[in-house]
Amino acid sequence: MNEANIGELIELLGRWATGRGPLYLLLAARLRDLIDDGLLPPDTALPPDRVLARRLAVARGTVVAAYDLLQQEARVVRRRGSGTRVAAADLPATRAANEVGSNPLLSHILHPPDGVTLLTCAAPDEPPPLLAEAFRQAVSLLPERDLGYHPAGHPALRAAVAAYYTGRDLPTDPSQIMVTTGAQQAITLLTGLLVNPGDVVQTESPTYPGALEVFRHAAAVIRPRLEPGERPALMYAIPTASNPAGTIMDTATRRRLAAAATEHDVPLIDDEVCAELCFSGSAPPPLASFTSGEQIITIASLSKLVWGGLRVGWIRAAAPLVSRLARLRAVHDLGGDVLSQLAAASVLSRLPEVRQARVEALRHRHDHLLSRLRARLPSWEVFPALGGQTVWARLPRGDADTFAQVALRHGVAIPPGRSFDPQGGHADHLRLHFLFPPEELTAAIDALAQAWAAYDGARHPATRHTLIV
Template sequence: MRFLSAAQVARLVAVPRDARPYYRALAGAVRARIQDGQIPVRVRMPAERHLAEQLRVSRTTVTSAYDLLREQGYLDSRQGSGSWTELPDPATTVDNPWLSTGDDGLLQLHCAAPAASSHLREAMLEAVDDVARYGMGNGYDPMGLAVLRERIAAHYGARGLATRPEQILVTTGSQHAIQLVMGLLVSSGDTVLVESPTYPHAIDAARQRGARIAPVGITHAGWQADLVAGAMRQSAARLAYLMPDFQNPTGALMDDATRAAVVGAARRTDTMLLIDETWAELAMEEVPGTAPMAAFDTDSRVITIGSASKLWWGGLRIGWIRSTEALTRRLALHRAAVDIASPVMEQLIVARLFDRMEETRAERRRTLRASRDALVAAVREHLPEWSFTVPRGGGTLWIRLPRGNAIAFAEAAATHGLRLAPGPWFGLEGTLESYVRLPFTQPPAVLAEAARMLAAADARGPVGPRPAETLVPMV
């Protein structure tokens, strides 16, 4: 087995002495060198004691860096055999920046989730009064409580899409909904079409099913119907996962003509459509009215999922699926192997919150718009070279960096106290390396300070030697 000496590793990583926390900067620099090929895979790393001596830091610091690299899947170690480099399995890696528990002292700028709506407490108190009559039963309802399914169905009806409660399945969040649909409809070897960039956990769900993933690029301006249709046809996609309403992370909004064209293309290619409307209620400006994708469906191939997490609060962990009655019953049977039913109390709270839909929309529009405008102004002031389009809804800016790569920049930002979600986590391996996602779901003052911290990280540049300049076309 090949090996690197402590002197060679120290020369390759070149971690600044003022990097904080140093162990994280060291781990990031090693990871960056593995990713750009300067440290090959399956090479034995120097002993922790020897590298600590070479870097003139404590052995504990190097041990912590090695532990972090092992956790992220870039090192493997065996007793008596040392540690050697490897690449993580993309289907199982825990190196997702938004999975942090928040106990590392960093400002969590990786998670696009707003704080709870001000209407939550009142709805909770009312739900406590409601729960007494439900306590007489066993609490297990795989379809979801009738009172909540009725509210959800009525909401679709108000949007012009006639829906019966029997077409609704309540889930434990939108991610659970994605897992259920893919678990039932996608088999090993099937192709799943996704946008690039896209919601990363949808990619994870497809990979767990053993699916082949076919990306179709989009921009801030949205989707090109002919490219989506061509990708469906050429990949023979079994299912396509799309976010037409303030797409995460670009913020794009699909117009009705494109919705109709995409559904028509799916009909011709016999592709099921899984439509994620998690951000659909979060318009911050007047936008052209759009119909739900299912409104263009004539042969029951559009499955829609929604969530309480962005409009009301992620801690409620309530989502839903809208489909045909037959498919909804099949999904309810399929979920029995997962969790049987969603929590009763949370369902009652969300049912009450549906009665406050308009007030919550107005509140979110006011607070998110203020936060978005503050972040936009701060980024333009402190980082004028950064390129982005201001979205009219959603909760994130999708930013193209003028130089370097996103993984290295995220590591540099961590040394300045910020946790970021770099672009590669929103696509397939080797893509979106010039992008980062910045959410504007925190208060304006926090975001203004975050922009100053980002500027400090950008001024110093990424940890370790800057990789070769790479121009990535807009996708």
């Protein structure tokens, strides 16, 4: 990059350092925006560390840390001798994952590879028959006159979700409910309202990578464990049917977690997206049931219980927070699709029926997956799930990132463990979902067994990738 191009980049960066938080996070956030908006196209050369640091009047370490963070997010590629460049938008399947640190869960949604069995995205791909019936009923309920703009959600669905929580012994008023376009939007809106660049967000490890992407995009510092004296701006947990491991938090731990959020006055997101998929029966109480404070924010959706294409989720929170979120949401899209919300209200009225059919199928497929793994990959350590849609597995040797590349060449896409770790650990783990019918799961495990036989893990010791945040 010549001096003229560096000058153009400085102009594009603008007032990048005027936010709150560490300078490297602020610089990474602005570069991220420029890359995502296409103002820095793929393969654009970025200035050397020392040059950009001098032009920005910051320490070289600030630029190095910003570049390293963007490399972990797969937005730039750094190679010794050839500098730092904006990463290609569509990465070749054979490129080693540890070169760019890409998130396969998102990349396989944006650019699904042909002829590959996707064990990456854990969402049902079979809309249940009752969904079509729910939409037919929704059409009959469309009002004769209604603008259709409901930033906080259609009143019928807000009332239905409030009744759902009240039925779980968590009294809820419709004013405490905000409807969202899935739980991912719920996390994004809450982060946008509650988190500033440089703020600390505390999460579990491993945890849902979609949430980690949101927190990183907000230039937050993500911590599984807080440093001495550190106070998070937000906490995020999946206590019921967790992603990726399918675990269920015990009651005593739920009480302690809720009490800690209340005592320290820290907002805590309780992600209940898979809460209705517990194999043993009804979902445990939400974290908000264990405190009278307003710090607990519950989010959920119908994407895992019903179908990923039914983009309806919600937030349960204090009414004043819901009002603030609705104002923020109105800036983006004025509210969600009314027909889908009316259909979702119909589905909620038949929740026991939906849950029973879904859980029975998942439990059967879970047991089948574990049986095939024991038969074909006995050296893998697989942790049975108590609910949800996924299991967590540990390889006996090698690196899950590298093995994922071998598996891809055998026709199966799997997400390596570091995608679920806010600090890039769990490099010897991977997640497997059990959403496919038994015969498809069998074929997928057979292919993984062939890939494992072809993979020489002894040459690839597990790499502990560590993010700066």
